[in-house]
Amino acid sequence: MANTPQATKRIRVNHDARLRNQSVKSDMRSAIKDVESAVFAKDAEAAKEALTDAVSKIDKAVQRGVIHKNNGDRKKSSLMTKVNQLAN
Template sequence: MANTKQATKRIGVNENARLRNQAVKSDMRSAIKSVETAIHEKNADAAKEALTDAVSKIDKAVQKNIIHKNNGDRKKSSLMTQINQIAK
């Protein structure tokens, strides 16, 4: 338990940031899931449409330091590789 007013405030600030980060991360994961679903159904057009949304959400998470830049790049590369494989 916090002993000072400052520590109490930090607990609140950290909780708000955690909730904000959690929402962005969840949004990103949902967008990735929609791309993976389209890939699983072998629907290249739907996958490409969903990819633009997913890339945007991944970039937003990277900008906000919720995930590391390399992690974001790896996620985008993986999705694009999978789409290119089903587009053949």
């Protein structure tokens, strides 16, 4: 348990930030799964639409500091590779 007022506030602030980050990360993961499921179903059109949404969510997570920039770039690259292979 926190012994000082500063430590108590830190716990509260970190908890609130964690909840916000959790929401952003969950949305990002859901968008990624939508792309992967469309690729698995071999639906190129749906995959491309889902990809634009996923890229937007990944960029937003990077912008908010939820994930590292390189991690976001790697996720986007992986998804784009899957969608492009589907198109060929």
